[in-house]
Amino acid sequence: MVDFLNVTNLECGKARRQIAIAFAAFLAVLFAAMPVRAEVSIDINRGNVDPLPIAITDFVGGAGQEAQIGADITTVISNNLERSGLFRPIPKAAFIEKISDINVQPRFGDWRIINSQALVTGQARMESDGRLRVEFRLWDVLGEQQLTGLQFFTTPDNWRRVAHLVSDAIYKRLTGEDGYFDTRIVYVSETGPKNARVKRLAIMDQDGHNPRMLTNGAELVLTPRFSPNSQEITYLAYRNNQPRVYVLDIETGQQEVVGEFPGMTFAPRFSPDGQRIIMSLQRGGNSDIYTMDLRSRQVTRLTNTAAIDTAPSYSPDGRQVTFESDRGGSQQIYVMNADGSNQRRISFGQGSYATPVWSPRGDLIAFTKITGGRFVIGVMRPDGTGERILTEGYHNEGPTWAPNGRVLMFFRETRGAQGGPGLWSVDVTGYNERPVPAATMASDPAWSPRIQ
Structure with missing residues (x-):
């Protein structure tokens, strides 16, 4: 240190x-x-x-x-x-x-x-x-x-x-803005052919150096996300075809099962204070947003619809949550209070919206949008106004914010038999789009807070 x-x-x-x-x-x-x-x-x-x-x-x-x-x-x-x-x-x-x-x-x-x-x-x-x-x-x-x-x-x-x-x-x-260079990226490392892809949890510095694997590939891993102190990550893994939510200390390697949930579990993410995990659980044929208190293990349901509600992300002050839902007939972005009240739709453009994630500055929500066969990464204000497209491509997905809220990282799939996912970054203004080096094919990045 x-x-x-x-x-x-x-x-x-x-x-x-x-x-x-x-x-x-x-x-x-x-x-x-x-x-x-x-x-x-x-x-x-x-x-x-x-x-x-x-x-x-x-x-x-x-x-x-x-x-x-x-x-x-x-x-x-x-x-x-x-x-x-x-x-x-x-x-x-x-x-x-x-x-x-x-x-x-x-x-x-x-x-x-x-x-x-x-x-x-x-x-x-x-x-x-x-x-x-x-x-x-x-x-x-x-x-x-x-x-x-x-x-x-x-x-x-x-x-x-x-x-x-x-x-x-x-x-x-x-x-006049905080930098973002003393940070790390956790991501899903992908190796092997498309029909037999091995996915492992990996971590590296934001510039691609010091890569190391955090899991051995025995389990399918998905959606890694950092805790506010950048010491722990939460992620989803399948063991014997059963989804489990884990919390992993990336320095000691100590791993803890947060819970085993019947049905499907999606997109666990920490609250800003690190005391709770918010996620989507599938029960009774539909998917809703739940939170779990990490100390008491008490689970609280926030949404209750016949639709698919998933991909929740807290605002930086912890008072609101953005998520995606198809309750209106197509995937759109919604915002609600942290207790589940005042649920309202904020996206109204053409196409379907997914993977919303709140900026650390609180001023924008990033998203993936599918429209006209294009996958785009964009941002909008928390009230849905000011929508801007930052980049588009064959398959862009999974935006994550630098801790200063000025840069976004995402992954992009390439076509062809030898194609695969790779990491890219783009400035919040839509300029300076660049590939991010990684030791292997890489998907689903999550940017850490500044290292403590």
């Missing part, structure tokens, strides 16, 4: 003072004469944003392991920011100044010549106790001032997570 007790904030001009006294005094002298100008920033509320040119230098280190870790951290940060679609890392071959000491003010003119508006410098050093110390500075090249900086202490093998944390800090300082 990153030692958060030893994360030092080096941000200038803020009320927070978490810096060692000697170093704080040094910074004050170094930057006292710097001019105050308008800060560089990115307006991410616009649709198609021109990427911000940013220079990310190799993190300074010694020889051997330090040098390699420094270069690797730089690569991860550059890749993270570039994939967001908001930044354009400048090729290192264009750099004029070589950074050898991050405590010395950069030659801003050298960076303006290559059209860089922001500059990242850093260093990676091994401490005498074996820990890795990583520092970075984010500079406004045009304003000639430091915007932020952090220092991390961790184990050397945890350098990749530090790179994600640095990426998040840069993203937040320049956009």
